[in-house]
Amino acid sequence: MVGQKAIPSPPRNSGSLKMANYTSAPEEDYDVLIEDNLSNNEIEPCTPYEPKILSAQLVPYLYTMVFTAGLLDNILVVLILVKYKGLKQAENIYFLNLAISNLCFLPTLPFWAYTASREGVLGDPLCKILVAFYSIGLYSEAFFNVLLTVQRYQEFFRMRRLVSACRMVAGNIFTSALAWVTAILVTLPELAFYKPQMESQKHKCFFTRPHFLPADETFWKHFMTLKMNILGFLLPLFFFVFCYVRMRKTLKCGARNCDLFKLVFTIMVVFLLMWGPYNIALFLSAFNEHFSLHGCESSYNLNRSVQIMKIIATTHCCVNPLLYVFLNKAFRKHLCQLCHLCSDTTPQPTEEPAQGTSREEYHLST
Numbered sequence: 001m002v003g004q005k006a007i008p009s010p011p012r013n014s015g016s017l018k019m020a021n022y023t024s025a026p027e028e029d030y031d032v033l034i035e036d037n038l039s040n041n042e043i044e045p046c047t048p049y050e051p052k053i054l055s056a057q058l059v060p061y062l063y064t065m066v067f068t069a070g071l072l073d074n075i076l077v078v079l080i081l082v083k084y085k086g087l088k089q090a091e092n093i094y095f096l097n098l099a100i101s102n103l104c105f106l107p108t109l110p111f112w113a114y115t116a117s118r119e120g121v122l123g124d125p126l127c128k129i130l131v132a133f134y135s136i137g138l139y140s141e142a143f144f145n146v147l148l149t150v151q152r153y154q155e156f157f158r159m160r161r162l163v164s165a166c167r168m169v170a171g172n173i174f175t176s177a178l179a180w181v182t183a184i185l186v187t188l189p190e191l192a193f194y195k196p197q198m199e200s201q202k203h204k205c206f207f208t209r210p211h212f213l214p215a216d217e218t219f220w221k222h223f224m225t226l227k228m229n230i231l232g233f234l235l236p237l238f239f240f241v242f243c244y245v246r247m248r249k250t251l252k253c254g255a256r257n258c259d260l261f262k263l264v265f266t267i268m269v270v271f272l273l274m275w276g277p278y279n280i281a282l283f284l285s286a287f288n289e290h291f292s293l294h295g296c297e298s299s300y301n302l303n304r305s306v307q308i309m310k311i312i313a314t315t316h317c318c319v320n321p322l323l324y325v326f327l328n329k330a331f332r333k334h335l336c337q338l339c340h341l342c343s344d345t346t347p348q349p350t351e352e353p354a355q356g357t358s359r360e361e362y363h364l365s366t
Contacts, residue, residue: 071106080331091264101144280309
């Protein structure tokens with residue numbers, strides 16, 4: 001009340017606080033009381049994960065080494081398949097396309113390494129081109145792993161033994177072309193969504209929803225994540241489990257095609273092991289609100305996991321040639337011949353049996 005003198009507060013050593021004294025305290029005391037209550041209940045702001053710290057330290061050196069090793073390895077695979085093995089066998093055609101898929105993926109790595117060290121300098125055409133080659137290389141590799149698995153499944157159960165070799169080669173070329181067309185088509189959304197934007201006066205390649213598309217940006221991020229999970233991981237996983245579980249029931253490791261079975265099996269397993277964690281982390285990060293993972297610590301750990309798993313998965317493009325060397329004697333022999341390390345430096349191309357040859361007559365040279 002105006003003009004009324006405020007009752008002074010009791011001394012600090014008093015045992016209790018009377019209601020009259022509390023309600024008549026000066027306004028400054030209320031301010032202190034309210035401020036203290038808010039400070040106790042206030043939620044500290046989240047510290048966002050900064051991917052550029054790890055990118056600047058690791059990505060430039062790692063991607064440069066992966067690019068150099070992968071380019072050399074996959075070019076050697078292409079030369080050996082074309083010069084020595086020939087392309088009359090379905091698996092050789094698919095192995096060749098796997099190497100080409102890696103060669104599509106590899107040229108993007110120096111640019112990502114450069115942008116990681118310079119914190120982003122991608123213009124409009126280069127941003128879309130890099131994203132397109134990255135996605136085409138990834139999806140085509142997943143598709144050719146599926147084709148290799150299905151081809152081994154059909155060969156194992158003699159589903160194609162009555163088909164002539166010429167028709168079989170034509171069919172393999174057709175399925176390879178179809179796989180490339182499919183990989184290009186499923187990459188079209190990346191061309192629409194990714195474009196450079198200015199951040200800190202530098203161009204960076206960001207995911208942005210075009211204005212002509214309905215729904216919000218979150219919906220399309222979920223769509224792109226599910227597309228990656230289904231086509232890049234779940235589809236190969238399904239064919240791998242279905243085909244190899246059935247083949248394992250009747251597989252005899254003494255068979256002549258057992259080495260090729262192990263090679264294709266290992267290639268698919270390594271692909272799934274290296275890309276699986278990234279797909280899982282990407283899925284959890286995109287749908288974190290559905291799994292109660294939107295807290296500060298959870299978001300931080302998820303974003304860090306996505307970056308680390310992606311870096312690990314990217315190194316996969318130089319792994320397949322190493323598997324050929326370790327698991328295929330014929331490939332090691334041809335590699336020695338190509339590098340002039342063997343006594344016979346002028347070998348003739350290996351004549352491989354037609355696809356329709358039975359397993360009893362089939363001599364493994366792949």
